[in-house]
Amino acid sequence: MKQQSNQTEREQVRWARKRFIAMAGTYFLGVFNDNFFKQAILLLAVAAGLNQIQGYATELFSLPFILFSAWGGWLADRFAKRRVVIGVKFLELMAMLIGAYGILTMNWPCVLSMVFLMGLQSTLFGPALNGSIPELYPRNFVTRANAVLKLVTTVAILLGMALAGFALDLQLMSTSIPFGRIVVACAVVCIGLLGVLASFGVYSRPAGNTHVSFPWSGPLHSIRDLVKLKKDPLLLLAVFCDSFFYFVSLLAVLVINTLGLQQLGLSASRTSLLAVSLMVGVCFGALAAAKITSHSRWTHVLPWGSAGMGISLAAAGGLVTVGGGGQFLLLLCCLVLAGSFGGLFLIPVTSFIQVRPGAGDKGKVIAAANFLAFSCMLLAGRLFPLLDGHFQPAVSMQILGAFSLLAGLVISLVLKLKLS
Template sequence: MTSTDFARAAHQPVAARAAPNQFALLRQRRFAPFFWTQFAGAANDNLFKFAFTVMVTYQLSVSWLEPAMAGLVIGALFILPFLLFSATSGQLTDKFEKTRMIRFVKNLEIAIMLLAAWGFMVANVPVLLGCVFLMGLHSTLFGPVKFAYLPQVLNERELTGGNGMVEMGTFVAILLGNVVGGLLVALPQVGHASVAIACVALAIAGRVVAQFIPNAPATDPGLKINWNPVTETWRNLKLAHGNVVVFRSLLGISWMWFFGAVFLSNFPAFAKEVLHGNEQVASLLLVVFSVGIGVGSLLCEKFSHRHVEIGLVPLGAIGMTVFAVDLYFASRGLPPHAGHTLRSFLAQPAHWRVMADLLLLSLFAGLYSVPMYALIQLRSAPTHRARIIAANNILNALFMIASSVIAGALLKSGFSIPQIFLIVGLANAVVAGYIFLLVPEYLLRFIAWVMTRIVYRFKVRGDQHIPSEGAAILVANHVSFVDAVLLMAASPRPIRFIMDSRIFQVPVLGWIFRLAKCIPVAPQKEDPTVYQHAFDEAAKVLREGDLLGIFPEGGLTRDGQLQPFKGGVMKILEQAKADGLDVPVVPMALTNLWGSYFSRIEKDGAMTRPFRRGLFNRVGLNVGEPVSAAQVTPEVLQGKVARLLAD
């Protein structure tokens, strides 16, 4: 059995016990122990770091570590292992069984926290700084395991929800770790001992829970480890670059970390200098930001209808820019104050707009990041998925360091914190737009998402019949000018469509279809070159293992009735057979589209009365079981689509 077979074998049983929603995963052994293990680890990281930061900033006098520099030094030491060891950790995760890796990492955490406990008890700053580096190493080792484990135990319909739960849990753990760490270290006489006990207890709790995580087989057990971090880092980046969509998604996630780091790192100064608040106000901003990320992450499953819906990414980017810009305007001209307490801060209506901006900004950041993570997990080959995640961690670290350097340079140049927020918000629009033009799939899925949530109320039945991997031909009736857009929305994978060349002349729609790399076709008698090119491209799509969409009627229906299917699908299947492919054909039926915005109606042209049925009218797609190539004829497919229409 190959490593890919191992991955598939681990994945197969999941569908039979698929969770009805993301919260139900917390009752299943394949997810719950893993969730609480990573939750305990994230909480411990932040409890330890924040307690240590408070200790050296307020409680100790260390001549060689100024209080103003303590946070920066601790943050840099924690990030450094991501740059040095991510490449190695990715290899180890691909090579070894993942649960074994998780338990090793949790054992390491206990050892580090025992050393840190001694450091807290005797107030030994060099030892605690060393533990910061070691906890960074702990997180570096755990990162690839975390994101490589999920696609191995969750199916495609659960992946977005599972990532949302992990993202939510991580930010809640960060928040609780910071709050508890700050409270414990401030306790008179017993503060340091309390932090020491809490850190060790959390490490042990995480290790106990990890014992219940089921085995997740190695995906590349024959991998030979390259211990050189420089050459392996470069190799990982080249490996990620091999899949353009995945690599540019990595850049998109790294930009999100750049964006978020600017806000998180400036919350204390923003609270003090701009909002005129005390430490409690700074903590409130962190709470609001964390809650927003958590809510946005959980909403991804609801908005995506339990698929990996990357159409949410442009929506998230738009919200991030809108509310970052509004935060600039909301924080301008606030009246000076000697120092707000939490109560007096909340009593000012102007401050609620600031908090709303932060909440919505972070909520949209959750909508932006979760689908990207899920896409990377879904599109990366199982044999080197962890190494792709390791490449992502390297890029994230570089982008976060860059954010600190750039934000610091802007502050020294005289820019205010609200102005920096404005600059980053506007830069987000530019960066996101550039990424979406480089990877049109994001923009196309966003258009499809808008069409199916706002223009129409779109319901899909039988979408489990759309293959999650491998080549297939999707055939559907042709009712409107946006049929292809609706099919895009129903499929978790990109579809290349063969379409009448005349539709490319329709304003806006033609641009969308060219962006989607649809294949124009014309009658052989009219343009034999275009005709032959269409079938050549169709054969190439199937050889590459992708989905091909066709409308066998050959054109839009003029009366709402199903027209006879033409024989183009047979020519495509013959070529596939000649290429040694056995390609299934999936029949589909678009329902209730006739007479809607983008269809023709009797005695009228297309879209002559676009709002005749009002907004949010219901349309649907019924997907039938795949038909083997040997059983396909135009008449058989037409009959199956007709039955789906009747259903």
Template sequence: MNTTKPNLLLDRRFSPFFWTQFFGAFNDNIFKNALVIFITMKSFSLGSVSSEQMVALCGGIFILPFFVFSATAGQLADKLSKTRIVVWVKIWEIVVMSVGAYGFINDRVGVLLVTLFFMGLHSAFFGPVKYSILPQLLTREELVSGNAYVEMGTFLAILLGTLLGGLLIAHIALGRWLVSAVVLAVATAGLYASQRIQPLGAAAPSLSIQFNPLPLIWDTMRRIHAHRSVFVSILGISWFWFFGAGMLSILPSYCKQYLQGSETLITLFLALFSVGIGIGSLLCGRLSARKLELGLVPCGSLGISLFCFDLFLVGSPGNLDTVDRTIGTTILGFLTTTDGLRIAVDLLFLAISGGVFIVPLYTLIQQRSAKEERSRVIAGNNILNAFFMVCAAAVLVILFRLEFSIPQIFMLFCILNVVVTTYIYIVVPEFLFRCLSWGITNLVHRVEIIGSDRLPMEGPAVLFCNHMSYLDWLIIASACPRPIRFVVYRNFLQNPLLRWIFRDTRVIPIAGAEENPAILDSACKDIATELRNGQIVC
């Protein structure tokens, strides 16, 4: 059974959009990192604000537009053609980068900070389109692979943009000119790619636009909270950004304070984290067998906790003396030591687990949010993501004031990850149900699926099985790319554990005509209703 579409990056439906979003993230990070280094090298101050304070403010300046404008951006993305919005955003990016080039060339740090805000505005308006456009460009079975490529591209763009921004601005004589030329060139490449995205119709053309941000944000939060599985998926994604932002913030200090590492080792850590997310995203696409596989989410969260816990162990206070304090002088020296290799493996596989964790959550939001409000749901996700990243920075400030060591912070993040993800799986047991069915059909038993192409991707269908074992329903659930409404003998639901697992699968209890005719009649009516609603019943 073919599990991925290997030429998706070459597909004319997907490729222009992929490169559009890649160039956008790439340019954001070229500009941000070049600006941070530029302010640091020049020791700029703005009034009473020191250069160190300005560097700290850069992150807040970039994130602020996500709070204020994401809800409006979501409305526009639902009301108007997403293709047109992408092109407008790319034109805006060229204008903003032109202003940024002026700021770099003329040493106008105030202009550069304004430019950074406008780049955040650019990303805030692109964000709702970035994920809501995929269901219009791709088929349902291509959606997981599409999200995997987008996540891979995003984190590789962050890595490459951060590295290139630092390299360009470090050139003493031509740094400002090089950064200016490159950001304009990348913005132009993004516009070129955006103009090749296929034209798309508006999802909700009659939607009226509101511009007051506060009630609009409240309405967006209410909208995402209305669907439980969508809301907890957004919570999971936001938690991942909290975790990722926190980890990336403390890795430089961990490298310098605990490993005596150089800037090259910090770059290695960033590369391991970014590449790991990309690998995990692609791995998730392959393991999902071209369908939304929520069972991979618990696997990803387990990996995050385990490898984060091992980072605590390798650098815990009781074990710190065994770490060679000189291993961080070079990358080769670091990787040729036992503890150095262990830390690198932990970071890589932690990030791979993160990629496996996050891709199904994005796909669930896309598939289970209504077409006419999908962009607004994605906008709500972006607002919460930004809020959680700001919270991560605030939490780290508090932890450092409380004199937490970095290994202790690793341990705290591990515990928080267990708490948050456990809450998610309790609220929506479907994640554990799918994990159980995926594990049985992929790890315990090697199940060969024949005739899956006969299952309709839309519309009603009835599945009959001969019920050879109590695992039948798990195997069928794993094999089917769509949710199934199982008809289950009512006595099975008397078990509290089974009742909890089945809660979100909307099973239909049934009984014999002589045993309980009322339950039988109710089951027949429920089956008819589910089929009228286009569901699969087994």
């Protein structure tokens, strides 16, 4: 009987893999476009001395998750997820057209409006896509599927962030508008169109809960959904850990941009490589998490992952403060290590949030997790100007490291209460 069960599971994995490719491709293009454009505007803002734009952009990207996460969860549970994905990809294309105009004309209100639309399409897109993973794969394979998807999306983030700096530095011909900005504008529109085409290949499965009522109260509905998670303390812990990760990682990326461009005097492309090194580490950590964790055994990596992030970020900040030869290479290594611990921390948390809820509640729970995560990211956008105004970037990095190390200790104490 066990052999027959294993055979059935392998057949389901083979069946799901072909459908997973279209979903991963759609996700890859969207994530690449988001990060390519966002990194380009952040670099342009810092280069122009408009450091506060980084905070504004972060807040505007996070705001839709706070206002409309409940709506995204409702769409994912109420309709076939393929229909949701296709509709949202058309919204992304519209956002990229607005953003392309904004970056060509350096119209900051237009650019920031596009950032808000990027956040809105991600709000509606996330529950539908993430909720479909446990629909495709057997429960025991969800962690590995998430590791692969995290690898795909991290490569998209890496390429987006790295190529943004190189694209802006391009000077292949003399134009009235800097050539690099023209490249960025054309690229985001073309990739947005490819994303629309790829979305038609996403697998369609019937809606999980066609009778769920529309959450008119929006954020209040998300708060109520979070409060209800008290009945499942382990799921609530996973949601809080997910939010903590995105809070720290976003602040780290914002600090890295000012660290590279202003404190170290690096070019846009070399500054992007600092952020890329963090994402490379996330890939390594994700693959490690797929090997040493499972749906039933994952909490043991949380304290080590958080503490490892903290020590590595603090080391990166200390390295810049001390200075010395080979600083850039050592800084890259510290950030790779921080990302590795981050990936080890994040993947089992993400998988548990996807698998734990019932079939008709996955969208709702994922949306509630997004609501909390992006509320924390909005807070990060608010905190960044305070850090930037009072501390050197290297010191801000050390503060983030200390906070992550403290969080690891708190998580360890919570787990000792035998929450699971």
